[in-house]
Structure formats: structure tokens, C-alpha cells
Amino acid sequence: MNFTENDIRRITFExxxxxxxxxxxxxxxxxxxxxxxxxxxxxxxxxxxxxxxGRVILTSFGLNKPGIVAAITTALGxxxxxxxxxxxxxxxxxxxxxxxxxxxNSKKDLKEIQEEMYKTAASLNIKIYLQHEDVxxxxxxx
Amino acid sequence: xxxxxxxxxxxxxxxxIEHFDIRTVTLGISxxxxxxxxxxxxxxxxxxxxxxxxxLHVKNAKEVEAQYGISIANKRVxxxxxxxxFDSFKMDDFVEIAKTLDKAAEEIGIDYIAGFSALVxxxxxxxxxxxxxxxxxxxxxxxxVCSSVNIGSTKAGINMDAVNMMADAIKLAAELTKExxxxxxxxxxxxxxxxxxxxxxxxxxxxxxxxxVVLNVGISGPGVVLDAIKEAGNVDLQQLSEVIKKTIYKITxxxxxxxxxxxxxxxxxxxxxxxxxxxxxxxxxxxxxxxxAMGVEDVGAPGTTAALAMLNDSVKKAGxxxxxxxxxxxxxxxxxxxxxGMIRAVQAGNLSLExxxxxxxxxxVGLDMIAIPGDTPASTIAGIxxxxxxxxxxxxxxxAVRIIPAYGxxxxxxxxxxxxxxxxxxxxxxxxxSKGFVGRGGKIPAPMRSLxx
Numbered sequence: 001m002n003f004t005e006n007d008i009r010r011i012t013f014e015x016x017x018x019x020x021x022x023x024x025x026x027x028x029x030x031x032x033x034x035x036x037x038x039x040x041x042x043x044x045x046x047x048x049x050x051x052x053x054g055r056v057i058l059t060s061f062g063l064n065k066p067g068i069v070a071a072i073t074t075a076l077g078x079x080x081x082x083x084x085x086x087x088x089x090x091x092x093x094x095x096x097x098x099x100x101x102x103x104x105n106s107k108k109d110l111k112e113i114q115e116e117m118y119k120t121a122a123s124l125n126i127k128i129y130l131q132h133e134d135v136x137x138x139x140x141x142x
Numbered sequence: 143x144x145x146x147x148x149x150x151x152x153x154x155x156x157x158x159i160e161h162f163d164i165r166t167v168t169l170g171i172s173x174x175x176x177x178x179x180x181x182x183x184x185x186x187x188x189x190x191x192x193x194x195x196x197x198l199h200v201k202n203a204k205e206v207e208a209q210y211g212i213s214i215a216n217k218r219v220x221x222x223x224x225x226x227x228f229d230s231f232k233m234d235d236f237v238e239i240a241k242t243l244d245k246a247a248e249e250i251g252i253d254y255i256a257g258f259s260a261l262v263x264x265x266x267x268x269x270x271x272x273x274x275x276x277x278x279x280x281x282x283x284x285x286x287v288c289s290s291v292n293i294g295s296t297k298a299g300i301n302m303d304a305v306n307m308m309a310d311a312i313k314l315a316a317e318l319t320k321e322x323x324x325x326x327x328x329x330x331x332x333x334x335x336x337x338x339x340x341x342x343x344x345x346x347x348x349x350x351x352x353x354x355v356v357l358n359v360g361i362s363g364p365g366v367v368l369d370a371i372k373e374a375g376n377v378d379l380q381q382l383s384e385v386i387k388k389t390i391y392k393i394t395x396x397x398x399x400x401x402x403x404x405x406x407x408x409x410x411x412x413x414x415x416x417x418x419x420x421x422x423x424x425x426x427x428x429x430x431x432x433x434x435a436m437g438v439e440d441v442g443a444p445g446t447t448a449a450l451a452m453l454n455d456s457v458k459k460a461g462x463x464x465x466x467x468x469x470x471x472x473x474x475x476x477x478x479x480x481x482x483g484m485i486r487a488v489q490a491g492n493l494s495l496e497x498x499x500x501x502x503x504x505x506x507v508g509l510d511m512i513a514i515p516g517d518t519p520a521s522t523i524a525g526i527x528x529x530x531x532x533x534x535x536x537x538x539x540x541x542a543v544r545i546i547p548a549y550g551x552x553x554x555x556x557x558x559x560x561x562x563x564x565x566x567x568x569x570x571x572x573x574x575x576s577k578g579f580v581g582r583g584g585k586i587p588a589p590m591r592s593l594x595x
Contacts, residue, residue: 004354005175057145059154087147098150111208129154131211138395140149 011035055084055102055133056110058117062126064095072097072128075120079113080106100133156366156393157212161427164397165362165420166216167203167404168341170348170413171195171355173222173257181235184228185242192219192246192255195355195410200251202407206400214400215362215422215562219247220346221257229269233276240280240287247286254329256288256346261336263298274304277311281326282318288344294334294531296538300586302528308332309524309580313547316516320549323557327546328479328511332527334534334541339414340470345507345542356413358470359401362420363393365427367453371435382436383456390417390460398465416470417461418506419453421481423564429453429474430483441484442493450474451504471540473506479559479566480511488567495526495569503533508541513557513566516549523547525576528586536589 015031016023060072069088076083076099085100103113114130121128156162176187196219203217224239231239240258247255258280260270277289291308294300315326331345338349341358348356370389374382398415405412421429429450430441436449454473461468476498478484487493495512502508508530514523527543534541548557551568558565 057150059150085144089147096147096151098145098147100144111205114208129158129211131153132209134399135210135212135396136145136150136153138399139153139392140145 008032008036054104055100056113056130057133057136058099058101058128058130059097060121060126060128061094061096062124064090064093065124068095068124068126069097071120071124072099072117075116076101076113079103079108079116081113152392153396156363160363160369161365161422161424162212162363162393162396164212164214164359164400165418166218166341166343166360167199167214167401168218168220168256168343168346168358168360169196169199169355169408169410170220170339170341170346170352170358171222172348172352173224174227177227177230179230181231181238184231185238188221188239188242189246189249192221192243193249195408196246196250196252199408203404206403206407209403210396210400212396212400214404216253216343218252218341218343218346219250219255220341220343220348221255222348222350223257223259223261225260225267225270225273226350229267231269231272233272233279236273236276237279237283240276240284244284244286252286254286254288254343256290256343257348258287258289259291259347261292261350262304263292263295263301263334265301266304271307274307274311277330278314278318278326281315281329288329288331288346290331290333290336290345290347290542292333292336293527294535294586295588296335296535296591297588299588300334300528300531300535302524302580302585303583305332305524305527305531306520306580306583308527309520312523312545313520316547316549323551323559324516324546324549325559325563328544328559328563330544332531332543334531335539336542337470337540339416341414341416342418342420342471342475344544352413353411355410357401357405357408357410358413358416359397359404360416360418360420360470361393361397362418362422362427363389364419364421364429364432365424366393367419368426368428368432368435371432379452383452386453386456387460387463390457391464394461394464394468398467412467414467414469415461415465417457417465417468417472418470419457419474421475421477421484422562423480423482425482428481428483429476430481430487434483440490440492441487442497446497447500447504450476450501454505471506475507475510476501476505477510477544477564478512478569479557479564480562481564485565485567488569495571499529499533502530502541503537506540508534509543509545511544511546511563511566513546513548513551513568514571515553515568516547516551518547518571519575519577521575521577521580522571524580526571528576528580532586535586
């Protein structure tokens with residue numbers, strides 16, 4: 001991703017110098033390809049890891065009925081998510097629940113957990129939103 | 143809990159009900175190393191470079207959308223003004239380059255690519271002249287390419303020869319795309335004091351002092367501001383300014399977060415967040431509605447310019463506090479076709495071209511997405527461009543004209559593009575000639591910067 005033609009040219013020259021008299025075109029090509037691959041895969045892994053870790057905020061609301069909290073916590077538990085905080089209110093027939101959930105140790109990434117929770121929401125006929133904590137921190141904390 | 147119930151619900155309300163979204167994440171790509179003597183090689187280099195940096199742009203942006211629960215309306219690409227690296231080419235070659243840009247944009251899955259541009263405020267090179275001649279053909283033969291030309295600046299004055307060329311280009315683009323309501327003109331912007339880091343297409347380009355590649359973000363939240371103003375109720379104007387600032391602060395912060403994350407995923411540096419309030423044709427996502435909520439009966443009423451000035455200023459103040467990377471246009475946009483409130487004001491006869499012009503003196507950009515009768519002479523369009531550019535260079539701000547002389551249409555008829563470009567009623571233009579003035583050609587000298595009364 002970050003490679004420009006100049007980078008590749010530089011790597012090629014380095015490789016030719018390293019190989020010295022063994023620098024046949026095929027050998028150089030193979031060596032350069034390996035070097036490029038090695039350095040492009042590393043940062044991509046780091047980015048991927050970042051996107052699946054951290055705390056997310058789960059907001060759910062809808063008409064109150066039995067089994068909502070059970071359904072949500074079961075789904076989170078199955079995904080190995082850690083509920084760190086929970087706040088819940090019922091206003092007449094409506095319930096609202098906000099959770100802070102740590103998904104760092106989950107086998108699933110945020111996207112998979114979101115899909116799972118949206119299914120749960122559909123079956124209970126309520127709304128569930130899952131958003132990374134950063135967006136709340138950025139918007140409400142100076 | 144680290145966050146209040148009310149804070150969390152406020153964010154959810156903004157994103158789910160009030161249309162708060164990120165209007166655009168725009169990847170700026172330099173094409174300055176893509177020139178070759180052979181047109182074919184040049185085209186291949188352009189295509190390869192856009193694909194190399196832009197291949198994962200849409201996918202990465204979608205991942206960030208899901209992660210933060212904030213939708214990103216547009217994923218786009220801007221490139222170096224095409225006239226600069228490819229100055230040696232001729233008109234037909236430039237059309238071919240536009241087609242290459244179109245193909246690359248289609249391949250990476252974006253709807254618009256901007257930067258088929260030239261900067262001619264002081265004068266024109268041969269290549270720039272060829273590019274301007276190519277614009278109508280490029281816009282009619284491609285779907286995704288957007289073009290802009292800068293014809294004036296505070297430091298250089300107004301290049302009237304370029305203004306006249308652009309008026310002709312607009313007329314020709316309208317004619318060449320007449321079956322589609324002259325859509326070519328919706329992709330063509332004439333600037334004064336154009337900015338180099340504007341993420342908003344159609345006027346975006348990757349400026350000459352920008353890095354190899356950069357990611358800029360444009361926020362949008364008229365709906366959020368509208369609801370905050372309505373909720374504030376009957377307060378005085380200072381308090382109202384506070385309400386606007388608090389809201390803008392929050393959406394700018396979210397915008398910067400999203401921009402930085404998309405940039406990180408793309409592995410490119412983050413550039414700027416453009417805090418412009420950009421409306422969409424969606425109901426409630428309207429600058430006109432904000433002005434009405436502030437208290438004017440309709441857009442066009444006396445007081446409209448003052449209300450808009452205050453809105454624009456509050457947006458800037460809050461945005462600058464929220465982010466250290468504010469750039470681009472950063473004001474309120476008042477496109478007619480993309481704002482249901484504006485459309486209604488025009489249809490009701492409350493908003494004229496002249497009032498719109500006055501409004502552009504205090505807010506971002508200028509006469510944007512305005513349809514005028516197809517038989518408007520080029521010299522009148524040149525006069526409109528010159529007026530708008532004069533407002534820009536004298537007030538040291540960016541102004542632009544994106545005007546559509548809708549081919550074969552008369553006042554009161556509509557042009558309809560659907561989607562984000564929306565629909566516009568054809569507005570009346572004064573039937574007085576500008577020919578004697580604009581026809582003189584040459585340049586309007588750069589203005590003085592003192593004795594500014």
C-alpha cells in the first residue's frame with residue numbers, strides 16, 4: 001500500500017548489491033518480491049488487530065418485555081465479551097439499556113458481534129446499536 | 143459509568159434520527175509522477191497509481207462506518223489538477239485522460255473523481271488552454287469525472303479571458319449533455335481563491351503543495367444543527383450562537399475521528415477536516431430550514447444574510463476549537479438543488495439569484511447548483527462568474543459558480559438529477575447584457591488590502 005515506484009527501485013538496488021555476482025534477473029525478482037511482501041503484511045496485521053479490540057458501547061431500547069436483558073447478555077457471553085458497566089432505565093413501557101462492553105478477548109471482531117446483536121434485536125423487536133467507545137469520547141470529552 | 147445516559151443518547155439521536163453523517167472521505171492522490179511523452183503510457187501510469195492507493199478506499203471506509211455507527215455518505219478521490227503534470231498534451235488527449243480517470247474511479251467503486259482542473263487566475267499555459275477546451279467533451283463522455291477551474295484570486299485578480307472561456311465551456315457542456323438535463327454543468331465548478339485541500343467534490347482537487355497522498359474528510363450535519371436550534375427555543379442571538387457552536391464542536395470531533403481512522407486503515411496521512419455544513423436533498427437536512435428556524439420567514443427575507451453570516455461564523459469558531467486540522471471550505475454550503483428548503487423558497491418566488499449572490503458574500507462557496515434558462519447568453523454567464531469572483535477576491539474568501547444553463551428549458555421548469563445532486567427549478571436571470579464589460583477581456587487587477595471600506 002505504502003510502496004511507491006521509488007521504494008521498489010531502492011529495494012531492487014539493495015538486493016542487487018547484497019546478491020553481488022549472483023544477481024541474475026530471476027533471482028533478484030524473487031528476492032524483491034519476498035522483501036515487499038514481508039514489509040507490507042506486517043502493518044496490515046497491526047491495523048487489523050486494532051480494529052477488533054477495545055471497548056464498545058451497546059445501546060438498546062424498545063418496548064419492555066421479559067427476557068430482553070437475558071437475550072442480550074447471553075449473546076455477549078457466548079461471544080466471550082466482558083460487560084464492564086451496565087445502566088438501565090424503564091420509563092413506563094419503554095426500556096433503555098446502555099452497556100460498556102470490552103471485546104478485546106472475544107474470538108469475534110466487532111463486525112461479527114454487531115451482526116449477531118442485530119439478529120438478537122430483530123428477534124426481540126427492539127433496537128440495538130453497537131459503536132466503538134472512541135466516538136463518544138471524542139464527542140463528549142474535551 | 144464513564145458517560146452519561148444523556149450523552150450516549152444524544153450521539154445515537156444524531157446518527158440515527160438527525161442525519162448526522164460524514165459527507166465525504168476523499169483520498170487525494172498526486173499524479174505529478176505520471177507524465178510520459180506517450181499518451182498510452184501516461185494513461186496506464188494514472189490508472190495504476192489511482193488503483194494502487196485507492197483500491198481499498200471504499201472497503202476501509204465501510205469498515206470504519208460499521209465500527210463507529212456513523213455513516214459515510216461518499217467515498218471519493220481527488221487528483222492533482224490534470225493540467226499541471228500533463229501540460230504538453232492537446233485537447234483530445236485530455237479527453238482520453240478523463241476517460242482513464244473515469245475507468246479508474248469505476249474500478250475502485252467510487253461515484254466521483256475530481257481534479258480535471260486548471261489554475262489560471264494569473265494566466266494560461268498552452269496545456270491549460272487545451273484542458274479548458276476539453277472540459278465539455280470530457281464531462282459529456284464520462285460519468286464520474288468532475289472538473290474545476292480557478293479563474294481569480296486575491297493575489298492575482300480576475301483573469302477575464304479565462305472567465306469568458308469558462309462561460310463558453312459551461313454553455314457547451316450544457317448542450318452536449320442536453321438529454322440528461324445538462325448534467326455536465328453539475329460537475330463543473332468555476333472558482334476564485336480555490337483551496338487546495340477541499341474534500342468536497344465537484345470542486346475538489348489535490349493541490350500542488352499537498353503530499354503524495356492524503357485523506358481529507360468533510361462533515362455534514364444540518365439536521366443536527368436544525369434540531370438543536372429548535373430545541374433551544376426562544377433565546378437571544380448570543381445564546382443561539384452558543385447552541386450552534388456546541389453542536390458543531392461535537393460533530394467536528396466525530397468527523398476528525400472518522401477521518402483519522404479511515405486514513406490509518408488506508409495507510410496514508412490524515413489531512414484536514416472540512417467543517418462545512420453541507421445539505422442533502424433529504425428532508426430536514428437543509429440549510430434553508432436552519433435559517434428559518436433562526437427566525438426568518440423564508441430564505442430570501444430581509445435578515446437572511448445576517449442569519450447566514452452568524453451561522454457560518456459560529457460553525458467556524460466551534461470547528462477550530464474542536465480540531466487542529468481544520469481546512470478546506472469550512473463554512474455553510476447553499477446549493478439550491480441539493481437543499482429542499484432552498485428549492486421551495488425558489489419555487490415560492492422568495493429567493494432570487496441576486497439574494498443568493500448576497501448570501502455568498504458571508505458563507506462558504508457561492509452560486510452552487512443553480513439552474514438558469516438554457517438560452518442565457520455566454521456573456522451573461524461570464525458576468526455572473528465575474529460578479530461572484532469579485533466577491534471572493536475582495537473579501538479574501540473562496541467563491542465558486544456551479545451554474546446550469548439547462549438546455550431547452552425556461553424559467554419555472556425543473557431539472558432533475560436524482561440522488562445527491564437533487565433537482566432544481568430554473569431561475570430567472572436579469573435580461574440585461576454584460577457583453578460590453580466582459581467582452582473587453584484582459585484582467586481585473588488584484589485588489590488592494592488596506593482602506594477596506
